[in-house]
Amino acid sequence: MRIVHIKLVILLSFILLITGLGRIQLFKGQHYKRQSRENRVRLIPIMAARGNIYDREGKLLAKSRLSFNAAVIPREAGSNSSTLTKLSAILEIPVAALREKLKQNAINPFVPAVVAEDIPKKKAILIEEKILRLKGIVIETVPLREYVYEESTAHLIGYITKLTWQEYKKLRFYGYRIVDFIGRTGLEAAFDSYLKGEDGGYQIEVDNKGRWIKILGHKAPRKGKDLHLTIDIELQNYIYNLTKERKAAVCVMNPFSGEVLAMVSTPSFNPNVIVSPSPQRSRKIKVIFNSKDSVMTNRNIQSAYPSGSVFKVVTALCALETKVVDVGQTINCPGYFKLGRSTFRCWYSKGHGEETIIDALKNSCNVFFYKAGLGAGIDSLSSYARQFGFGRPTGIELGGEAAGLVPDKEWKLKKKGERWYDGETVIFAIGQGYFLATPIQILRMISVIANGGNLVCPQIVKKIADLEACSKKPRRLNFKKENLDIVRRGLKLVVSDSGTGRRAQVEGVRVAGKTATAQTSSGLTHACFTCFFPADKPEFALVVFLEHGGAGGVEAAGVSRQIIEFIKRKYLSK
Amino acid sequence: MILSERKRSYLLPSALILLLILGCAALYSASYGGESGTKINYVALQLRWIAIGACLAGLVFIINYKRLLELSYLFYAANLILLLIVMFIAQPKLGAARWVSFFGVNCQPSELMKLVIILTLARFLSSYKYKEAGAGCVAVCLILVFFPVILILKQPDLGTSLIFIPILFAMLYIWGIRLRYIVLTFISGAAAAPLLWTLLKDYQKQRLLVFINPDIDPLGAGYTIIQSKIAIGSGGFWGKGLLRGSQGQLNFLPEHHTDFIFSCIGEEWGFIGAVIVILLFFIIIWEGLNIAQRSENMEKKLLAVGISTLFVLHVVINICMCIGLMPVVGLPLPFISYGGSHIIVFLILAGILLNLKFDDS
Numbered sequence: 001m002r003i004v005h006i007k008l009v010i011l012l013s014f015i016l017l018i019t020g021l022g023r024i025q026l027f028k029g030q031h032y033k034r035q036s037r038e039n040r041v042r043l044i045p046i047m048a049a050r051g052n053i054y055d056r057e058g059k060l061l062a063k064s065r066l067s068f069n070a071a072v073i074p075r076e077a078g079s080n081s082s083t084l085t086k087l088s089a090i091l092e093i094p095v096a097a098l099r100e101k102l103k104q105n106a107i108n109p110f111v112p113a114v115v116a117e118d119i120p121k122k123k124a125i126l127i128e129e130k131i132l133r134l135k136g137i138v139i140e141t142v143p144l145r146e147y148v149y150e151e152s153t154a155h156l157i158g159y160i161t162k163l164t165w166q167e168y169k170k171l172r173f174y175g176y177r178i179v180d181f182i183g184r185t186g187l188e189a190a191f192d193s194y195l196k197g198e199d200g201g202y203q204i205e206v207d208n209k210g211r212w213i214k215i216l217g218h219k220a221p222r223k224g225k226d227l228h229l230t231i232d233i234e235l236q237n238y239i240y241n242l243t244k245e246r247k248a249a250v251c252v253m254n255p256f257s258g259e260v261l262a263m264v265s266t267p268s269f270n271p272n273v274i275v276s277p278s279p280q281r282s283r284k285i286k287v288i289f290n291s292k293d294s295v296m297t298n299r300n301i302q303s304a305y306p307s308g309s310v311f312k313v314v315t316a317l318c319a320l321e322t323k324v325v326d327v328g329q330t331i332n333c334p335g336y337f338k339l340g341r342s343t344f345r346c347w348y349s350k351g352h353g354e355e356t357i358i359d360a361l362k363n364s365c366n367v368f369f370y371k372a373g374l375g376a377g378i379d380s381l382s383s384y385a386r387q388f389g390f391g392r393p394t395g396i397e398l399g400g401e402a403a404g405l406v407p408d409k410e411w412k413l414k415k416k417g418e419r420w421y422d423g424e425t426v427i428f429a430i431g432q433g434y435f436l437a438t439p440i441q442i443l444r445m446i447s448v449i450a451n452g453g454n455l456v457c458p459q460i461v462k463k464i465a466d467l468e469a470c471s472k473k474p475r476r477l478n479f480k481k482e483n484l485d486i487v488r489r490g491l492k493l494v495v496s497d498s499g500t501g502r503r504a505q506v507e508g509v510r511v512a513g514k515t516a517t518a519q520t521s522s523g524l525t526h527a528c529f530t531c532f533f534p535a536d537k538p539e540f541a542l543v544v545f546l547e548h549g550g551a552g553g554v555e556a557a558g559v560s561r562q563i564i565e566f567i568k569r570k571y572l573s574k
Numbered sequence: 575m576i577l578s579e580r581k582r583s584y585l586l587p588s589a590l591i592l593l594l595i596l597g598c599a600a601l602y603s604a605s606y607g608g609e610s611g612t613k614i615n616y617v618a619l620q621l622r623w624i625a626i627g628a629c630l631a632g633l634v635f636i637i638n639y640k641r642l643l644e645l646s647y648l649f650y651a652a653n654l655i656l657l658l659i660v661m662f663i664a665q666p667k668l669g670a671a672r673w674v675s676f677f678g679v680n681c682q683p684s685e686l687m688k689l690v691i692i693l694t695l696a697r698f699l700s701s702y703k704y705k706e707a708g709a710g711c712v713a714v715c716l717i718l719v720f721f722p723v724i725l726i727l728k729q730p731d732l733g734t735s736l737i738f739i740p741i742l743f744a745m746l747y748i749w750g751i752r753l754r755y756i757v758l759t760f761i762s763g764a765a766a767a768p769l770l771w772t773l774l775k776d777y778q779k780q781r782l783l784v785f786i787n788p789d790i791d792p793l794g795a796g797y798t799i800i801q802s803k804i805a806i807g808s809g810g811f812w813g814k815g816l817l818r819g820s821q822g823q824l825n826f827l828p829e830h831h832t833d834f835i836f837s838c839i840g841e842e843w844g845f846i847g848a849v850i851v852i853l854l855f856f857i858i859i860w861e862g863l864n865i866a867q868r869s870e871n872m873e874k875k876l877l878a879v880g881i882s883t884l885f886v887l888h889v890v891i892n893i894c895m896c897i898g899l900m901p902v903v904g905l906p907l908p909f910i911s912y913g914g915s916h917i918i919v920f921l922i923l924a925g926i927l928l929n930l931k932f933d934d935s
Contacts, residue, residue, distance in 0.1 A: 002747055003867045006879065010863070013890045014856050018849060020897045024807040025845040032807025036841075039804065040820045 040205055041216065045177065048197025049143040051224030053157055053187065055233040056261070056462065062157050062188075064143035067276075068124035071112035072102055073136040083136050084115075090123055090130075091116050112138040117277035145181070145275040149233060151268035152240040155298035156231065156398070156460070158186020159271035175199075181275075185296070187227060187460065190397045194464050197224035228463035230259035238566050239264040242559060247547035249299035249439040250563070251458075255447035255532050255541040258456035258471065260396070263440075265299040267291075299547065301396060304404040304436035308518025308552065309364045310530050311385075311431025313445060313487060315373050316357055318384035320483040324375035327486055330354040333367035342423050344370055347517075361490025362499045364515060364553075366430050373429020378420055381428060382408040387477055388445045389455050390437050395472065396458040404441055407434035432519060442530050443543040446514070449487055450532035450541055453479045488512055492535050495557075501529060503557040506564045509572060510535040513542075513560070515552035524548040529556035533564060540567055586931060589857040590909070590924055594624060596851060597835075597910035603817050604831040604838045605912075616831050616912050627918040631925030639929050643700075643873060646693035650718070653690045656683035657725040682915035684726045684734045689919050691738055692880035694718060695745050700873040704750035712751065715742060732778050733903030737887050739763075744883040745876050748866065782901050798834070801827045803898045806840030806848070813844025831912045833904055836896040855889045855908070858924075865930050874930050881923045 024032065053062040070087060084102070088095040098115045105113035119127075124139050145160055147153065160181040163171065168178045176182070177199065183189035200221030205213040239250045243266045252262040269288045273281065288295060297303055319325045335351030337344045346352065346366040352359070360368035373381055385391065391406030405411075407428065409420040427433040437445075440458055447456055454474035461469045491512035494501040500515045513531025520526060527549035532538040542563060544556045598617050605616035634642060660683055695715060702711050719742045726735040743756055771779070805821035814820070819841035822830045830838050840848045862882035866875045885908055892907040894900035906916045909924075 001867070002750075003863060003875075003879070006744060006747070006883075007860070007863050007867075010859060010882075010886050013886065014852065016899075017852055017890060017893050020894065020899050021806070021840070021845060021848055021852070024803060024897055025809055025840065025848070026811060028807050029810040032804050033810065035804045036808035036821055039801075 041203060043201050043203055045179075045199050045201040046221045047142050047179075048199045048221035049223045050145060050160070050181070050197060051195040051226045051465075053195075053227045053229065055229050055231045055236075057232065058228075059233050060148055061153055061229070061231075061233060062145065062147050065146050066141055067118040067144035068121060069114045069140045069142055070116040070119055070124070070127060071114045071138045071140050072098075073112050073138065074102060074106040075136075083134060086130075086134055087115070087127070087137060090126060091119060112140065114140065118144060147271045147275070149237060150270045150272055151244070152237050152264070153231075153233070154186075154268045154271045155265045155296075155300075156186055156229075156236075156263050157271070158188035158190075158398075159184055159274045160188050161274065185400070186298070186398055187229075189399050191227055191461065191464070194225045195227065198222040225465040227461055229460055230254075230261060230462045231263070231460065232261045232570075234570065235563075235566065236262040236264060239563055240266065240268070242562055243546075244268070246549060247293065247299070248549070248559070249303070249543070249545040249547075250559070251300050251440055251443050251543050252563070252567070253443055253447065253456075253458055253541045255450035255456065255538050256454070256474075258447075258459045258474065259462070260458050260460050261540070263298075263300050263460070265297065267293045267295045269295040298398065298400070299545065300439045301394070301398055301401045302438070303547075304402040304438050305526055305528075305545065305547070306433075306435060306518045306520065307431040307437040307442055308516030308526065308528060309366075309431055310442050310445070310514045310516040310528055311435065311437070312361060312364065312369050312429070313449060313491070313514055314384050314388050314390075315369045315376070315381065315429045316361060316487050316490065317449075317479060317483055318376050318380055319372035320357065320486060321384070321479060322376050322380050325357055325372050327357065330356050331360070331368050331371055333360075333365050335367070337367045337370045337426070339370075339374070339423055339426060344423075344426055357486060358490040358493060361487065361514070362493035362496070364494070364500045369429045370426045374422060374425055376429075378408060378425045378428065381425065382406050385435070387455070388441075388448060390435075390441050390445070394438075394440050394444055394458050396440060397460050401440075402438050404438050405434060405436040431516065439528075439543045439545040442528065442545070443541055446530045446532055446543070447541045448477060448479075449484060449491065450512075450538035452481065453477045453484055488535070491531075495531065495535075500553040501531070501557045503553060504529060504531060504560045504564065506533075506561055506568060509533050509564060509568050511564060512538075513557075515557055517550075517552040520548065524550055527552040527554070527556040529553075529560045531560060531564075534572070539571070540564075583931065585857060586861040587928065589854045589861075593851070593854045593858070593909045596839075596854070598624075599816070600835055600839050600842075600910060601831060601912055603819070603842055604822055604835055606817050619914075620912055620917065623914045623917040624921070626914075627921030630918060631921040631928075634922055634925040635929045635932075639877065639926055639933065640873070642693055642926070643697040643877075646690065646697045649690045650694040653683055653687050654721055654725070657687065657722060659683075661725060661728055682913075684722075684729065684731055685913075685915035685919045687722045687726070688734075688737070688741075688884055689923055691719065691722060692741065692745075692877065692884065692923075695742065696873055696876040696880060699745060699749045699876055712746065712755065715746065727773075730775050730778065731904060732774070733891070733905045736903075737884070737891075737905065740887060741880055741883050745880050748875055748879045749872070798828055798902055799898050802834055802837040802896050805830075805834075805837040806897055809841040809844045809848075811845045813840075813842050813847055816842055818842060833892065833902075833906060833911060834896055835911050836893050836907050839910075840896070851910070852889070852893070855885065858927075859885050859889070861931070862927050865927065869930070874933070877926060878930055881927050884923065885920075 049064040052060060055061055070091065072083065084095050084098050088098055093116055101115040102113055127134060127137060128139050147157060160183050163176060163178060163180050163182050168176060183192035188195065198221065200219040202215055203217035204215050235252060239262050243250055243264060246266060248266045250264045251260060253260050273284045332354050333346055333352040335346050335349045352363050352365045355365060355368060385406045390404055392403050393401035412418060412420045424433055428435050444456060448454065453476065455477055456474040457472035459471050463469060491514055493499050495504050495511040495513050496502060501513050504511055504513060511531050511533040512535040513529055516528035518526040518528065527546040529552050530543040532541040542560060544560045546556050549555045598620060601620055602617045605614060695718065698715065719738050723735045723738050747756065801821060805819065805827050819838055821827045821841050822838040827834055827837055839851055859882050862878050866878035869875055888905050888908045891900055891903060891905050895902055906913050908920045
């Protein structure tokens with residue numbers, strides 16, 4: 001009978017139904033139960049505020065301010081496009097822009113996606129009041145980073161941006177979320193794990209519109225730890241305003257402890273442009289990143305330059321220590337030095353005549369140091385340069401520090417495939433040739449003379465929350481005290497009426513320093529002046545490096561004088 | 575078979591009444607949370623439709639089914655005209671024009687056509703014997719079905735239009751057509767499938783593609799399938815309890831009072847509840863086929879098989895859709911899904927089935 005065939009087909013299809021039902025309800029029931037819970041229970045994170053950054057006197061340098069974001073639940077806005085239209089009217093942002101943002105930020109139909117960041121507080125309140133009529137809109141409050149002194153501290157403090165997907169994959173096991181910010185440069189990067197707080201959140205039950213049905217749990221966010229710096233923001237700002245038109249690296253440090261009081265690099269950038277949302281943000285950021293003047297570079301630590309004559313300090317000490325020259329010994333400077341077929345000139349073509357090592361430092365005579373360096377030899381010269389901390393990072397807390405370069409025979413053979421020539425020793429002795437140093441290394445070098453033979457570690461962070469940051473002990477260098485004194489006497493004379501650094505003289509403060517006018521492969525010379533003061537009882541060490549700034553004795557010493565005067569007014573006139 | 579003949583006769587109506595009660599309970603739960611602000615009491619509305627449908631079912635139960643068959647050609651013509659009206663003047667709802675308004679009451683002529691086509695085919699086929707009639711008679715049946723299918727496909731309502739084809743085959747099969755004709759038609763149908771694909775609307779294509787792989791569009795077309803599977807699967811064996819289904823109550827599941835009501839049942843009543851509902855359907859359908867089996871009258875056979883086939887198709891397709899075994903097509907779950915036209919038409923069909931059962935002629 002045909003009816004039996006039909007019955008058979010129907011029986012089979014009912015068996016199919018029950019089997020299918022059993023498969024998903026009985027065998028895969030647990031899997032779907034979990035999915036249903038994930039649908040229902042949502043974690044609404046509350047971002048922890050990042051730690052503040054203060055200067056040595058407790059002035060606020062970087063803080064977190066509360067900002068408001070307008071977020072839309074994608075499922076809601078998709079079906080009800082009038083939501084975006086209404087929101088656009090309130091925020092005065094075109095609907096297309098909001099829609100674009102929604103598309104970018106939507107990750108789940110029920111998780112609110114931010115469409116407008118950092119909206120004015122008044123508008124946020126307005127939206128909150130109308131929230132019943134604006135279906136699917138959520139106002140989120142998030143802490144936003146703000147840098148109080150903008151350009152002045154940009155390199156020092158650095159900035160933060162959101163994690164990239166690749167970074168998130170690596171860092172998610174360390175408590176980072178994809179929406180988290182991470183420090184990119186400066187202290188923000190180096191101390192990210194301290195500054196970053198611990199996010200809290202609400203565990204809530206929601207419906208399909210993301211509306212809160214009830215709160216299941218709550219964990220309060222924990223603010224990040226505050227940083228207290230050794231920086232004096234008044235000095236920092238003074239220096240910034242003094243040098244902002246130039247390409248300069250200026251650093252002030254305590255020569256005994258290594259505490260950095262100011263570190264300015266110009267030209268600078270405004271880190272608030274990067275961290276705070278604004279309509280033209282991406283364009284503005286592009287301007288910063290593509291700048292020809294490398295505004296992002298902290299020239300104090302990330303750029304290595306030919307140091308020029310400041311290196312004569314090393315050569316002088318090396319020659320004294322290796323007994324190549326003696327305090328009383330004089331060397332004649334006829335204005336040039338012949339080595340084989342080459343002639344090396346002094347900057348003063350008439351020649352300085354017979355001079356002692358102290359006079360040579362005062363005059364910044366090239367010929368004296370050509371001879372002294374050649375006498376000591378490349379091996380001693382590079383060894384002493386290394387003892388002074390050149391050729392390797394100083395270990396300051398900031399990242400991306402350049403090592404500089406101390407050339408020697410081995411390096412030359414390996415890099416250039418050639419043996420070392422005496423002519424190269426000659427120019428190395430006056431800080432030219434292959435030798436490269438960062439301004440902070442120069443500052444550390446001058447501090448060795450100032451503090452009587454200790455190599456300090458520059459330090460910026462004094463305290464993390466309530467804990468003193470441990471400072472690295474200075475390294476004792478085995479230089480003879482009398483040799484250091486000789487160099488110091490020379491450096492004092494540099495900043496005297498007849499010395500090359502006479503423009504750095506300040507009434508009432510005895511300054512000891514060294515000028516440098518470093519030749520570059522192209523363009524104007526670099527101008528550098530490094531000093532410590534008061535010369536007999538040093539409290540401050542200073543380096544001013546002006547990239548393509550002209551003559552060290554004129555430009556760099558001039559800037560230094562103003563800085564020293566400022567410090568005198570603030571610290572030394574008690 | 576265990577039950578006495580007298581007790582057996584109560585099986586069909588009791589299953590039907592139980593199903594209607596369970597349906598209202600499910601609907602109560604499905605419309606309980608509702609969209610805040612726009613709470614609609616679907617149970618009260620549904621009870622109104624059930625009342626109207628029950629009256630009409632009582633009417634067809636009292637009058638002889640033969641009177642209905644006599645009027646069937648008239649019904650067919652009228653229903654075709656209604657479909658044409660829908661095509662030209664109806665207001666679209668949810669992207670498809672399926673409704674036509676009479677004196678403020680919206681009705682869905684495509685639902686009515688399910689009843690009318692069964693009556694029409696039963697009348698037409700019963701007036702011929704297969705051995706005498708042959709191929710010409712089959713061709714007329716195909717034409718009878720062709721018009722409504724095309725008109726409903728145009729609305730567009732793929733699910734409803736395709737349901738007529740298996741009903742036709744089931745009735746032809748009972749009528750006595752040779753199996754080879756049916757096989758031949760299936761083969762030619764399969765060959766024409768690619769052609770049919772090009773005729774489909776974009777959203778229909780999307781639904782079919784999404785059925786094959788819901789993850790291609792988890793927030794769009796695939797969303798419903800995924801949410802429905804989560805709802806049913808998370809119910810487990812015992813279910814989450816009445817009004818406790820988070821998927822349905824929190825509106826994650828769209829259309830959960832109409833086409834996806836079975837997902838709510840599966841979530842809140844679990845495997846045990848869902849199987850009970852399926853078994854009740856099975857009883858109704860099995861009883862319908864028993865009527866056909868026991869009767870020697872071709873009219874009764876055709877009617878009973880047509881109605882049972884329609885029920886089976888609705889139940890199987892709707893539930894398979896909810897558990898992700900079939901693409902999303904808009905077929906309601908008989909007697910349970912909310913909907914005026916569907917409830918009334920299915921109750922009338924049930925009335926006919928009862929009439930056939932208690933007809934002694």
